[in-house]
Amino acid sequence: MNLAVKLEALHYRARANRWMRYFTTFTRLALAAGFLPAGYVKIIGERFTDLHNNQPMGHYLEALHHTGYYYTFIGYAQVLAAMLLLIPRTVVLGTLLYLPIILNICTLSFAVRFEGSLLTAPLMVIACVYLLCWHYERIKYIFPFNNPPFIQPAQNNRFPKLFLAVVIATFLAVGFTVTHLYKLMPRNTQVDCETQCDDSEIPEACKVFCESIHKNGQDLDKSLDDYERALKQKK
Incomplete structure (x- = not known):
């Protein structure tokens, strides 16, 4: 078939x-x-x-x-x-x-x-x-x-x-x-964003990400770069 x-x-x-x-x-x-x-x-x-x-x-x-x-x-x-x-x-x-x-x-x-x-x-x-x-x-x-001919099946309940x-x-x-899928989410507000920081590997770096988004108005990629830099500095 x-x-x-x-x-x-x-x-x-x-x-x-x-x-x-x-x-x-x-x-x-x-x-x-x-x-x-x-x-x-x-x-x-x-x-x-x-x-x-x-x-x-x-x-x-x-x-x-x-x-x-x-x-x-x-x-x-x-x-x-x-x-x-x-x-x-x-x-x-x-x-x-x-x-x-x-x-x-x-x-x-x-x-x-x-x-x-x-x-x-x-x-x-x-x-x-x-x-x-x-x-x-x-x-x-x-x-x-190749389109086969149509065959009407019996009704099934x-x-x-x-x-x-x-x-x-x-x-x-x-x-x-x-x-x-993502370790960090921008969330809708800075307060909501920072609620995920308690479970973060380094909470301070997570807060840098949230401030970069909601306070400084940086785009997502720039904020993630700020997070990575803060993460390296805190380690």
Whole structure:
């Protein structure tokens, strides 16, 4: 059995399961709920968060807020993607619009170590990929496979225990990864940042990092350099 046939069989077996359809509907609604308020805030011209400008993500969002109609454009794109996800006939189009936006947010979250979306953004990326897999029959023609004939499987109401285990394992794996990926996080305020210093190898060096971010307004890389220098001096 070639790869195309295996993918086709797996895809239609999943789509025939009632519980999988419920999960897919929940995924669509959850993704739409994630973008509707965020997009609306941008459309009406309000700043997305109240993070201060010295915080890396706050610095980026402040600059983004001052980009004029580009800021509004992002808001409309987010709302449009969310609305398309709510309509069954346009789910694929909505997902294709949603995915690059949330992938950009995910990359940004890791680049500036922003805790606010460090967990949710990668999960939303995975959710978009899942929706594209769910609608494989609509996008399979872009793959260099021979397309086998469609075979409608019988309806299946069996609860997908293995799939549920994979979902839970994915959530736990992403959660564990993002919480153990970095030794230092800028956090939202200097006080919050310094709460991690008690568990740091050298608390004084950690506090130098927090001051460099929140008091001196240095970017993340410069603050990490300050931390490394302080770490060497304290040893």
